[in-house]
Amino acid sequence: MLAVKQEPETADFWGWFEDNEALLAELAVKLNDMTMDELEPVLDELALEIHDVDDRLFAELDVAQDGSPVLLITAEGDREALLAARDLVEFAPECKGWVFKALREREQLSDHLALPGGGEVDIREAVFVLEVHEGKAEIAIGLDDWDDERAEDYSLAAENLVEMALGEADYSAGVSGVMALPLKDLAEEADPWPLKALTSEFDNQLGA
DSSP states (O other), rough: OOOOOOOOOHHHHHHHHHHHHHHHHHHHHHHGGSHHHHHHHHHHHHHHHHHOOOTTTTHEEEEEEOOOOOEEEOOOTOGGHHHHHHHHHHHHOOOOOOOOSSOOOOOOOOEEEOOOOSSSETTOOOOOEEEEETTEEEEEEEEEOOGGGGGHHHHHHHHHHHHHHHOOOHHHHHHHEEEEEEEEHHHHHHEEGGGGGGHHHHHHOOOO
């Protein structure tokens, strides 16, 4: 099998990462306890370094359940950049204790959904309708907890919810649109499913 060639920009990024991995590991583990003044200089440099590889890519620091620092390379929903994110992680060095991930994975949804601008809504009674057109899903989320004045916030939150449920790759490749509306309105127009069935229904209809 032919070896995949590592581009100079990729080598430069991982070289920079290895030079700074101790500092980045400290940030990842203590992220929630640090101020923006402490975080911003390093995060800005991390963003600059990864944009030198591909300006469609972004990096996020996190911590795994076992306490290991995590570097996530995400394409932020850009379908054309999914492969670039995977390629970059393929060349990650052996850094003891680190976990390297490409693209956000599917997450278990909680009972509440955070709204842009503050606040949250209860999604335990939320429902959905999924329709496939030209190989992509259009998804409507019906929410029992609704405020007409924040309709745009609800739709943005619904997009985030669907991406969390499906994971970045499936969301980018298989979803053409997401909207939120009052549960009663959606129920009047269609026969919705409980939100907990969203992932399985998506996989069933899109063959994921």
